[in-house]
Structure formats: structure tokens, C-alpha cells
Amino acid sequence: MPAKSRDSAVDRLKRRIAAKIDSDRDRPRDVRLSQKGLADRLGVTKGTLSEMLSGPSAQRGLLAHLDNISDYLGLPVAELVAPYNSRLAELRPEEQRLLAVWRSWPSDVRSRLLSVLEFFGELSPDQIEQRNWLHDLRRINDGQRAALRKTLDVMLKERAASRRGRSAPPDPRATDAGSVPGVPTPRR
Numbered sequence: 001m002p003a004k005s006r007d008s009a010v011d012r013l014k015r016r017i018a019a020k021i022d023s024d025r026d027r028p029r030d031v032r033l034s035q036k037g038l039a040d041r042l043g044v045t046k047g048t049l050s051e052m053l054s055g056p057s058a059q060r061g062l063l064a065h066l067d068n069i070s071d072y073l074g075l076p077v078a079e080l081v082a083p084y085n086s087r088l089a090e091l092r093p094e095e096q097r098l099l100a101v102w103r104s105w106p107s108d109v110r111s112r113l114l115s116v117l118e119f120f121g122e123l124s125p126d127q128i129e130q131r132n133w134l135h136d137l138r139r140i141n142d143g144q145r146a147a148l149r150k151t152l153d154v155m156l157k158e159r160a161a162s163r164r165g166r167s168a169p170p171d172p173r174a175t176d177a178g179s180v181p182g183v184p185t186p187r188r
Helices: 009-023 035-042 046-054 058-064 066-073 077-081 093-104 107-121 125-139 142-164
Strands: none
Touching: 009 035, 009 046, 009 058, 009 066, 009 077, 035 046, 035 066, 046 058, 058 066, 066 077
């Protein structure tokens, strides 16, 4: 059995141009997308565009005009050339809504938000948990923080001792952390 030939980006581009123009046929003539309109946008004749869409030499011509084709059809370049089922070609509905809102914001707001998203997007789950712990730690008062520190010290000593196979000696500094509001007593 012969190997299945791979679909090229140019083949997908040709099909998607045709599909977008075909899907627009029901709109009024003065606002619908057409081969003539696309040819005008690209600065070529309709015959040249037709040859680019059907001829073997289409690759160079279509790819040279990819940005203009994308602009005319109102589709991102990735959507025009990406393989089907590609993460680049498909946006879920919530991603589409997010993108619509994103595009409505001023560029300085988008830039700041992007910095925040990149900051958190590059963190591992452990790093995110550590940040959440630090955030919570900053929200408690000094007395609660001191009691929590003592509780953690006791827990860490017990853990270290259990790894060595013996129980930890009692810590003379340790107090009943449960007496501080909001800080639970560790289980032993």
C-alpha cells in the first residue's frame, strides 16, 4: 500500500481560500468576498489569481501574498495554513471570547497583562504553590507567623527524626500552636 501523501501548507491554503469565498456567496454582492476582490487586494489579475489557486507554480505566488490574503479573508495566517486539528488553527469558544476582549484593550494594558500571564505561565505547579503559600503567609499577623514558624520547626524535626528512625526530642521553644487563632496544631 503506498504511503499517504502529506497535505502541504499551500494545498491547505488553496482549499481554505476557496472555502471562505464559497461560504460568502450568500452575502450581498457589494460586501461578499470574491476571487476578483482578492485579486484586486493582491494587485494581480483574476486570471493570475486563478492560476495561482489551481496551477503547480502556486506556492511562490500564494506564499508571497500570505499576509494580504489573511487580511482580505479576515483569518489569521495560522488558520489558513496550519494542519487540521492543530492547536494553532483552532480556538475554543472561551479562547475566542478572550481574544475578542484582548483586542479591545489598549496596547499598554495588553502589554502589562501579558507580562503577568508570562510570569505565571512559566511557573511549575510547585512554584505556583510556593507563591500561594508566601501570599498567605504575608496575610497573617506577626503572632500567627511566629506560632506557625514554631509549628513548622517541630514538624520538620519530627520528619528528620523519623527518617533517622528515632523520635525527635521535645523542643523547649515549642508552644501549643493551636492556641493561636488561625494556626492549627500539628497532628502527631
